[in-house]
Amino acid sequence: QAGLTQPPSVSKALRQTATLTCTGNSNNVGDQGAAWLQQHQDHPPKLLSYRDHNRPSGISERFSASRSGNTASLTIAGLQPEDEADYYCSAWDSSLSAWVFGGGTKLTVL
Amino acid sequence: QVHLEQSGAEVKKPGASVRVSCKASGYSFTGYLVHWVRQAPGQGLEWMGWITPNSGGTHFAQKFQGRVTMTRDTTISTAYMELSSLTSDDTAVYYCARDSESFDVWGQGTTVSVSS
Numbered sequence: 001q002a003g004l005t006q007p008p009s010v011s012k013a014l015r016q017t018a019t020l021t022c023t024g025n026s027n028n029v030g031d032q033g034a035a036w037l038q039q040h041q042d043h044p045p046k047l048l049s050y051r052d053h054n055r056p057s058g059i060s061e062r063f064s065a066s067r068s069g070n071t072a073s074l075t076i077a078g079l080q081p082e083d084e085a086d087y088y089c090s091a092w093d094s095s096l097s098a099w100v101f102g103g104g105t106k107l108t109v110l
Numbered sequence: 111q112v113h114l115e116q117s118g119a120e121v122k123k124p125g126a127s128v129r130v131s132c133k134a135s136g137y138s139f140t141g142y143l144v145h146w147v148r149q150a151p152g153q154g155l156e157w158m159g160w161i162t163p164n165s166g167g168t169h170f171a172q173k174f175q176g177r178v179t180m181t182r183d184t185t186i187s188t189a190y191m192e193l194s195s196l197t198s199d200d201t202a203v204y205y206c207a208r209d210s211e212s213f214d215v216w217g218q219g220t221t222v223s224v225s226s
Contacts, residue, residue: 003154035212037155044205044219045155050212088155090212098171099145099157 004029004089006102013110016079022072022089022102032092034072036065039086039104048074048087076107084109112136114206114217121223127194130220132206139187140164143209146180146191148202149219156202160209161189196224 005023012018022034033052037045049055049065052072062077072091076083089102117131132144146158159170161180168180179192189206204220207213 037213044216045207045213046216047212047214050214054211056211056214090155090157096172097169101155101157104154 003100004034004091004102006087006089006105008103009106009108011108011110012079014079014081018076018079018083018107020074020076020087020089020105020107022074024070024072024091024093024100026070027095028070028091028093028100029067029072029089030070031094033067034065034089034091036063036072036074037088037090039088041085045088079109081109083107112208112215114208114215116204116206116217116220119221119223121225122196124197124224124226126196126224127192128196128200128222129190129192130204130206130222132189132191132217134187134189134208137208139182140184144180144182144189145207145209145213146178147205147207147213149205150199150202153202158191158204163189193222196222198224200224 035050036048038048039045048063052067053065065074086104088104093100113135115133120128122128140163143160145160148156158174161168163182182189201224206217208215
């Protein structure tokens with residue numbers, strides 16, 4: 001089934017700002033909004049944001065999410081070594097009646 | 111605190127079935143959907159379906175319909191996912207996740223290996 005599109009990798013320097021993107025369509029991201037998850041190697045995913053821009057309690061303010069049309073974005077400010085991880089977006093797809101994920105973006109902090 | 115504890119790793123032969131459990135604690139089990147998501151080695155996340163613990167109602171991704179069963183036992187706050195007719199393509203880490211504003215709490219994952 002169709003998923004969301006994310007760039008496979010992004011590299012940024014320590015203390016810089018990274019913006020990750022997630023492109024869907026009007027049946028998923030553009031309709032229901034997106035959520036963002038962080039996954040470190042050999043660990044389960046962790047929810048960073050939901051319904052476009054909402055942050056669960058305990059998530060650093062350095063993580064902010066937004067959406068414009070069918071594209072969702074996750075911005076990570078002041079990059080730290082521990083931010084190096086895989087990042088996934090997800091959204092409910094009303095035409096598929098299914099949750100869909102992006103392929104993930106591997107963030108490298110240089 | 112909210113926690114999902116999954117059962118241990120499984121090794122299965124092709125054609126067999128596997129059942130993974132997910133025990134919830136720290137919250138009202140019947141108040142939130144439980145999703146199942148899997149991740150093949152080196153790959154991304156794949157949604158399999160959900161169960162509504164209150165009613166037992168389920169909804170599956172089309173890919174898994176006919177091969178997956180999701181059940182729950184509310185007396186012990188545990189959800190189960192059973193996948194049948196296993197092939198090597200089913201080798202993956204299987205996660206359960208609570209749905210409170212998206213996938214907010216995840217189990218630690220259960221590795222299922224399918225090999226002859």
